Amino acid sequence: MKVKILYFSSLKDRIKKSQEVMDIPEGTTVSSLINVLKNTYPELEKNFDSVMVAVNEEYASAEQILKEGDTVAIIPPVSGG
Template identity: 45%
Template sequence: MGDIRVRVKVFASIRDALGEGEFVLSLPEGSSVESLIKSLKAKYPQIADILDCSFIALNEEYALREASLRGGDTLAIIPPVSGG
């Protein structure tokens, strides 16, 4: 098995914490949304709590964390809205 490349888009507080709104992540073939999230938590521990409660969209449709990823997918991570 090889690696796949997934485009990751982040918004609001996650984008602010990372300093960028979009990047490409390489993962092992057969990875799930959850494995991508775990990878991000390890790389960016400052956003781990936000990732736990964020919505996930895979190719512009809401997705479960168990969903499988394929090369060329686009994953959007949408943190909860806050404010008053």
């Protein structure tokens, strides 16, 4: 099944893209998707440890199961003031 992944802030800058469509197996959880991203972008593995994830514009738990056509936003921590 296909999901759309949106990248923000420093992640977007480091991987040089703001979004991509990824084909993942049925039953994939948010946590499993993060592991796939760690394998896809090994140079950013530690960056994915502290991200917030939203699915279809609502914050998601690690156990949430993704569905065909979901939009997953990967949001790194933001600092500053």
